[in-house]
Amino acid sequence: MREIHPLTNQGRYVFSGRNSVQRPLSENTVDTALRRMGFESDQMTGHGFRATARTILDEVLGFRPDIIEHQLAHAVRDPNARAYNRTTHLAERVRMMQEWADYLDRLRSPVGVT
Incomplete structure (x- = not known):
């Protein structure tokens, strides 16, 4: 976790939101990334x-x-x-x-x- 901290804008979250480092990454963002990787919604979700x-x-x-x-x-x-x-x-x-x-x-x- 300490190694990744410089990559996270020194924020509170390891995976911060797309629009704000004050919020965690949303489930929709994770699901969108999974779809882009080729996983269908009935195969895997966040x-x-x-x-x-x-x-x-x-x-x-x-x-x-x-x-x-x-x-x-x-x-x-x-x-x-x-x-x-x-x-x-x-x-x-x-x-x-x-x-x-x-x-x-x-x-x-x-x-x-x-």
Whole structure:
């Protein structure tokens, strides 16, 4: 992340919006890029990457669903839990994202994922 920071206009987001560095890249922009790469909307969407990550983080890498949901910035459904839960689980989320990056690197290797 530190290596890419100079490429992101020193902004808050790694992938900032097309029109403003104060906003994240929109899902429509990601979907448009996928269409330009030849993916049809029934093959892959920007949100589909999130769903794929959610599934692999749980079923393959064995992370707790609540940690995954927290990382994906999904709201807690229970209003009482939402009102009182101030946890961030930052250390576990950092570990999870490193394992996710390592998993993706293994996918690129000739040997693949074991």
